Amino acid sequence: MSGTNGLSRRGFLKVLAGTAGALVVGIPFAAAADAPLPPAFLGDTLYGLGVYVRIDADGNVLIGARDPDSGTGSATTLPRIIADELDADWPRVTVVPLGLGVENGNDEPNWIYGHQLDGLGTSTPAAWSDLRQVGALARWLLLQAAARQLGVPAEQLQTKAGMVIAADGRRLGYGSLAEAAAKISPPANPVPLKTPDRYTLIGKPAGDVDAHAFVTGQARFAIDHRFGDALVAVLVHCPWPDGTLDGIDATETKAVKGVVQVLPLIPEPGQPLGSTVIAPAVAVLAEDTWSALQGRAKLKLQWKPGASNTENSAALELQAIDLLNDKNHAPTTRVRNDGDVDAANKKAAFRVEATYLQPWLAHTTAEPMNCLARIDKDHALLIAPTQAPQQAWAVVQRLTGFKPDQIEIRVPRIGGGYGRRLDHDYVAETVMLAKAAGKPVRLLWTRDEDFTHDFYRSASVHKLTATLDHKRQVISWNQRMASASARARRGVPEPRLWTSELDANQLPAGLIPNYRSDWYALQSSIPGGHARGMPHLNNAFAVESFIDEIAHSLKENPLDTRLRLLGQPRQIPLHGLGTTMDTARLTNVLNLVAERIEWKNWLRTVNGLGIACWHINGAYVAHAIEASLQRDKLTIERVVCAVDVGRAINPTGLEGQIAGATLDALSTALNLAITFKNGQIQQRSYKDYPLANMAQLPNSVEVIVVPGDRDPTGASFLAMPSAAPALANAVFRVSA
Structure with missing residues (x-):
């Protein structure tokens, strides 16, 4: 549905000039939008494409997808929300990714599309809030145009699959009404939305709009885009993030045919991590990729290490353990403190303690960091695989000084994000090189650079203590966690650095009367950043594994332990959010997976059964896993x-997200760890950081989607937190 003919945006706008006969609806016209033109829309009745909805005279519908899609399915889900309210005929809908929507508001950026962000689980909730109105307004305008043409009140007309239908059976296609509808002034107030019983697309399964392009090799990612006169740039970064370039001999590099320039890059002083060059670097610019790589291989560089030269991941882990073992050491931040943990401990019948260690992790996206940029005198054009176009704009604006609408950012489909592309060091590098070279630049990171110069998820150590009374009730819970904040050196106030590491409302907060959560900051020069599922991923592993430890101490069914903690159905207030956690919904997903995997046999099966659950922003998830162990295999x-x-907008897409996140979490738990020695990352490729292969993973993930009519929540990483502890609990059972 989203095939294109590759026509450039400027050429496209020239084709559009002076056209008529189309209806365009959206949050105002976006001059900066990316607009590849589908072949079916070539003709004289084309109209502007910088808005969400376009209907041409033939009844074809074009819908823009505003959020980047890194595999989360937003390019399908968001347009289907609009299309349902529009009552569009989905087979006649073409989806086009919108670039950054920005216009100049007194030299300040005015974000035309509002939400343009991927990977944080916010795309669908935000779209549900505002994009339904876009489709409803287009439908309202079409009804008004039909009412005038048919001579009947609009209230007596209905819409269905791209048609307006009168009570007497007369029908008018959207295409025949588009020109008239485009001339009608919209109402001052929002128009009525559909009632759920009228949904025709929402809640119905649909494949990805780009599925055909993927399986036929036609999908184009940012790394596939070209400018004819662009130089290819490859980099060698300093092995230490705080090191410096101490010497360079580029004689042999410059002798390579096709090499044009060798340029140094230095991080801008005072800029937050993720907004400038990640480490000092040397770039080789050449006429083609092969020449650039050959020139890179012949560089002779001398680097001077910084203070990070003394850092080792193993030593930092020991430091964290010692920190948590020192009961007299005050936490950096007391995240939550309910009741009186110390008093409860004195009354306890017995106590359970456990320590959990988790390694540093990298993002390792399938599509390495890359960017294509042309910087002219008064205009910047970038094609970038960014998860946050507005943040990318801020980097470009700082480096160029351009006005908001002089910066154009196009965002094709992204080959994996996982939070890595919320940072824009690679965008800064490309803009710096394009300015210095005076020509367009196509930056390509090599895989070894991608591994050794990431914004990593910090390792963490969790020390958990729970006390129970004589009735086997957990009466106190104390979690102490040590890690390096992903928000350090990013302009975040020190009292808020914990927010990337812990969630004040994570389980079992609110379920236990005496609950304490403390965070201890580790200092590291290794760059940290957002990772998929943070902060839930590492905390769920510790918490849900520990609940099984408690069950084992009680010699009881781990499912029973969890259900007793959750208690009777009730709403648990979430601190600082104004919302609640519904224990009945969490209990329900637990019971569903338990029934499906036949948990009643957990004591009798020769295999191990493990279970875990979690909640995130009003969404609830549970995993049950069966594992076998034969000769250590x-x-x-x-x-x-x-x-x-x-409410699941697209059940098929949701199931894909849940299965994919589950497999990602299992792969992470089975194989992955980043280590560093003397400040240098030791892993340089997938050989050193092996993703799980098919033989290590289950044949399938059985996904159960609970029907619901509440407003939809995000699900891009929902299945990450509970998968690994469910596996660990299964392994514990089978190996006990």
Whole structure:
């Protein structure tokens, strides 16, 4: 549905000039939008494409997808929300990714599309809030035009699959009404939205709009784009993030045919991590990729290490353990403190303690960091795989000084984000090189650079203590966590650095009367950043594994332990959010996976069964996993996951997200760890950082989607937190 003919944006706008006969609806016209033109829309009746909805005289519908899609399915989900309210005929809908929507508001950026962000689970909730009105307004305008043409009140007309239908059976296609509808002034107030019983697309399964392009090799990512006169740039970064360039001999590099320039790059002093060059670097610019790589291989560089030269991941882990073992050491931040943990401890019948260690992790996106930029005198054009176009704009604006509408950012489909592309060091590098070279630049990171110069997820150590009374009730819970904040050196106030590491409302907060959560800051020069599922991923592993430890101490069914903690159905207030956690919904997903995997046999099966659950921003998830162990060979036999996200916009897409996140979490748990020695990352490729292969993973993930009519929540990483602890609990059971 989103095939294009590759016509450039400027050429496209020339084709559009002076056209008529089309209806355009959206949050105002976006001059900066990316607009590849579908072949079916070539003709004289084309109209502007910088808005969400376009209907041409033939009844074809074009819908823009505003949020970047890194595999989260937003390019399908968001347009279907609009199309349903529009009552569009989905087979006649073409989806086009919108670039950054920005206009000049007194030299300040006016974000035309509002939300343009991927990977944080906010795309669908935000779209549900505002994009339904876009489709409803287009439908309202079409009804008004039909009412005038048919001579009947608009209230007596209905819409269905791209048609307006009168009570007497007369029908008018949207295409025949588009020109008239485009001339009608919209109402001052929002128009009525559909009632759920009238949904025709929302809640119905649909494949990805780009599925055909993917399986036929026609999908174009940022790395596939070209400017004819662009130089290819490859980099060698300093092995230490705080090091400096101490010497360079580029004689042999410059002798390579096709090499044009060798340029140094230095991080801008005072800029937050992620907004400038990640480490000092030397760039080789050449006429083609081969020449650039050959020139890079012949560079002779001398680097001077910084203070990070003394850092080792193993030593930092020991430091964290010692920190948590020192009961007299005050936490950096007391995240939450309910009741009186110390008093409860004195009354306890017995106590359970455990320590959990988790390694540093990299993002390792399938599509390495890359960017294409042309910087002219008064205009910047970038094609970038960014998850946050507005933040990318801020980097470009700082480096160029251009006005808001002089910066154009196009965002093709992204080959994996996982939070890595919320940072824009690679964008800064490209703009710096394009300015210095005076020509367009196509920056390509090599895989070894991608591994050794990431914004990593910090390792963490969790020390958990729970006390129970004589009735086997947990009466106190104390979690102490040590990690390096992902928000350090990013302009975040020190009292808020904990927010990337812990969630004040994570389980079992609110379920236990005496609950304490402390964070201890580790200092590291290794760059940290947002990772998929943070801060839930590492905390869920510790918490849900620990609940099984408690169950083992009690010699009881781990499912029973969880259900007793959740208690009777009730709403638990979430601190600082004004919302609640629904224990009944969490209990439901637990029971669903338990029933599907036949948890009643957990004591009798020769295999191990593990279970875990979590909640994130009004969404609920549980995993149950069956694992076998033969001669130290672990086999994941079955994986069941149940999710409750409220109203599922696209059940097929949701199931894909849940299965993918589950497999990602299992792969992470089985194989992955980043280590550093003397300040240098030791892993340089997938050989050193092996993603799980098909033989290590289950044949399938059985996904249960709970039907619901509540407003939808995000699900891009919902299945990440509970998968790994469910696996760990299964392994514990089978190996006990």
